Amino acid sequence: MEIFEYNNFDSPLKVGDDNPHKQKCVFCQNELEVFSINDYWDVDLKQIYNFHQLGKSWCYEEGMDEDMWELDLSRYSCEVYFHHCTKCGWWRIIKDVTVSAKVLQLWQFFYGTVGLLKKLDLHNIDIPINEISKYLLAKYEARFSLHPKLFEDVTGQVFKNLGYDTIVTGYSNDGGIDLILEKEGNQIGVQVKRYKSKIKVDQIRELTGALFLSGIPKGIFITTSDFQSGANKLIQKSANRGLSIELINSERFYDILKLTTESKIDKENIRNKLELVLKNKLHSYNWENPMNSL
Known part of the structure; x- marks a missing residue:
């Protein structure tokens, strides 16, 4: 059993993952393995529009033409990626939504869900050692609570x-x-x-x-x-x-x-492992990027 189970997940912001561009594990800072997966989540266009409108003052501060700010919600594309830490086993799913503006501009919005650290009984000497090793990588301060034999x-x-x-x-x-x-x-x-x-x-x-x-x-x-x-x-x-x-x-x-320490996943069967996750919505990163003009 892994310390980040696939039926234990929540908003990225809950674990301090506030940057979808960061390619390092938020727990052990290891470089993340990244590969694309199928997109199973609908886009909440109203949510995207409302969030985008909150930053409208930025448009005027930067001298951007209003038509380059205003979204054309009929034109968008999505890509979904699975990120996995090959050390402690932390994982996240990121959905990258690109929406066209009315003219000459693209805007990027991010949604996701992340694995949550399982609670372990650090005095249970029967816990598999590999699991304890991964747990210490993710939460090294717990070493002081660890049973000496472990x-x-x-x-x-x-x-x-x-x-x-x-x-x-x-x-x-x-x-x-x-x-x-x-x-x-x-x-x-x-x-x-x-x-x-x-x-x-x-x-x-x-x-x-x-x-x-x-x-x-x-x-x-x-x-x-x-x-x-x-x-x-x-x-x-x-x-x-x-x-x-x-x-x-x-x-x-x-x-x-x-x-x-090493954590491996079976890429071919990741769809089955994520079955519970796929039934739930993704959470907004509250992050957007203006991309290069068309």
Whole structure:
């Protein structure tokens, strides 16, 4: 199940999508995949006319001839596009309506509907990890409410997608190591902290001790916040002694999560998935564009 379900949708403005030209996801800022779909929605010409008339003063301010402003509602065309985020899975439908003016001008109006984020129980450890990963991409501030085990599992999935064999040892008596990564015979011990406050130097020192006792020559410390001053100095000392520690703060972890998370759709069957949406009207973006004169 996706975190943006096709039976959960509303006006674009409800999620802050106020620009139909913007080709990036409003949740994770990923570039949107765009393809055309069939047009199933009637044009509300009266609504278009009334909205257009609200900006009539702009016509005079710009010195535009009134006939270039006045719409000829008998001449219009429509195109409909489906936009999909290949990372968190957010989607939207945009209907682009082009209406001719009485002379020498075209006007563009936009309608649409968008997917709404599903509410998840962030303490339910049985939720699929891929779903949690997408949810964090869309609503990263929710990381502080996430069950610690789920965050460890998400981290394990991230490294698995990077090509590592991953063993999640955390949420038990793990001796300070939550994950063990292995690739080409080399092991890495990972400590994961779902904290709001900055990680102290002593906490990193505890990881170095756990790595030493486990005979693992390299470690990674991942946090949902950041590290206190002195952390880089400590890992430099540790590296000089042959024990390499990499620090990954909240911002960097989000970038890695985005890199390793993928959301796919079946374009051929999107018509069936959108069946409920197609029965409902599209919402106005409250946006119009004057296009080049004919």
